[in-house]
Amino acid sequence: MISYEKLLEQFKTLLRNNQLKFTKQRELILKFLYENDAHFTPEDIYMKLKQHHPNIKIGIATVYRTLSLLEESNIVSSISFGSAGKKYELGLKKHHDHLICTACGKIIEFFDETIEERQKQIAKQFNFHMTDHTMKIVGLCEKCQA
Amino acid sequence: MISYEKLLEQFKTLLRNNQLKFTKQRELILKFLYENDAHFTPEDIYMKLKQHHPNIKIGIATVYRTLSLLEESNIVSSISFGSAGKKYELGLKKHHDHLICTACGKIIEFFDETIEERQKQIAKQFNFHMTDHTMKIVGLCEKCQA
DNA sequence: TCTGTTATTGTAAAATGTTCCATTAAAGTA
DNA sequence: TACTTTAATGGAACATTTTACAATAACAGA
Known part of the structure; x- marks a missing residue:
């Protein structure tokens, strides 16, 4: 399994190559998925981040946007079934x-x-x-x- | 391919066996999918039905509910990808x-x-x-x- | 470090999908 | 057909997801 440091570098390079910016919010989401090996809804992630990082501002829209970005970049993958909505997991494995x-x-x-x-x-x-x-x-x- | 009459009978039997009712709205949706061999969103189906059957009242909620019912009953199947939402097609083939x-x-x-x-x-x-x-x-x- | 440019953010509004509820309609029985 | 029971309906409320937009933060260059 890739280390978090390497994953982070990979993500930063990806952003740089596409004229995108590395933000605290994007890092938090990536880190959360790296440290928690399971499937989460955007709402799950949003709630956990607010709870564990009360000092950093983050909006639900940013969570949705970042997950889409990470999915397009093949860093996370999603799965959906029934009416349960999409769930995301780190897709590097x-x-x-x-x-x-x-x-x-x-x-x-x-x-x-x-x-x-x-x-x-x-x-x-x-x-x-x-x-x-x-x-x-x-x-x-x-x-x-x- | 099964005829519409047979499909309709099959659907009615299914409803009867589950103490469910056969309604104009359910029939319209089934018929639409039978006659149009492609993939449609609930919104697609809702608009087409309103347009072609202005005399019959139908709500968007009923379209969603009926599609879910038909999917659970394995009469239609759905497919989704990207941000495009779910699309439905007759699943009898x-x-x-x-x-x-x-x-x-x-x-x-x-x-x-x-x-x-x-x-x-x-x-x-x-x-x-x-x-x-x-x-x-x-x-x-x-x-x-x- | 300072400055200018531009992507990203949070908020609010819009869009999409689901559930609740009182009314209506289907279907069995007499 | 009339009556009774119960499921289905439309509309509104609600929940989830996406988008618009003005303010902010990241980053490149000096």
């Missing part, structure tokens, strides 16, 4: 897909080489330039089947 | 996944037996009872790569 329990909301991550390979072939077959792909398996987890 | 062009919004449908099979195996491996699954390949279509 190895690419993976998700199993989602519709009863308890539990999210399990998995990776499957066969599926990855087929996806590449399918994109090729349709002359599609693939930039991203996602797979979700929705259902009931072991506990919730009881 | 054979299950398929999607290629989505981020430049022009074009949606291509495909089906791959290998992927389907792997998904089943993965669900089994995690003791997950799979009720649904989706795959999206996002990128640039042939035209938009130029």
Whole structure:
């Protein structure tokens, strides 16, 4: 796993290359996602940041904007299902897909080489330039089947 | 492809079995999706129905509710990407996944037996009872790569 | 360090999506 | 058909997400 210092450098370089600015708010959001390995809604992140950093001003709109920026830059990835809205996680770990329990909301991550390979072939077959792909398996987890 | 009459019967049976009621609004939405083989937002459907059936009252909330109902019943399926919101289509055709062009919004449908099979195996491996699954390949279509 | 330029911010307003509730309409029974 | 029960509806309230805009903060150059 990449260190926070390296991630931060990478983010700063990305911003510089696109004439964007490095702000306290953007750093806070990135750091929060780095330190908390789970899936969060924008509201989750906004509340936690206000709580833990009462001295730094931050608006909910900035959280939404920053998450979109980070997602476009492939630093975070999002997942959504049902009416629950989008949830974000740091996307630097190895690419993976998700199993989602519709009863308890539990999210399990998995990776499957066969599926990855087929996806590449399918994109090729349709002359599609693939930039991203996602797979979700929705259902009931072991506990919730009881 | 199933005929509209058969689809309607199927829908009515489903409603009856769940103590739900068959209404003009629900029929209009089902019919619209049957007759228009493409992906629509709730707003799209709401506007088209108001336009083509000025004599029948319908509210946007009913469109959202009916689409959710139809999706839960596996009669329609939805797809979402980027900030574009959810789009719905009749889901009675054979299950398929999607290629989505981020430049022009074009949606291509495909089906791959290998992927389907792997998904089943993965669900089994995690003791997950799979009720649904989706795959999206996002990128640039042939035209938009130029 | 100071200054000018420009992206970013928070706030408020707009847009989009969901829920509540009183009224209406569907469907079973007589 | 009339009556009764209960689900569905539209509209409004509410919640979530996005956008507009004026003030602010980041950054480059001197």
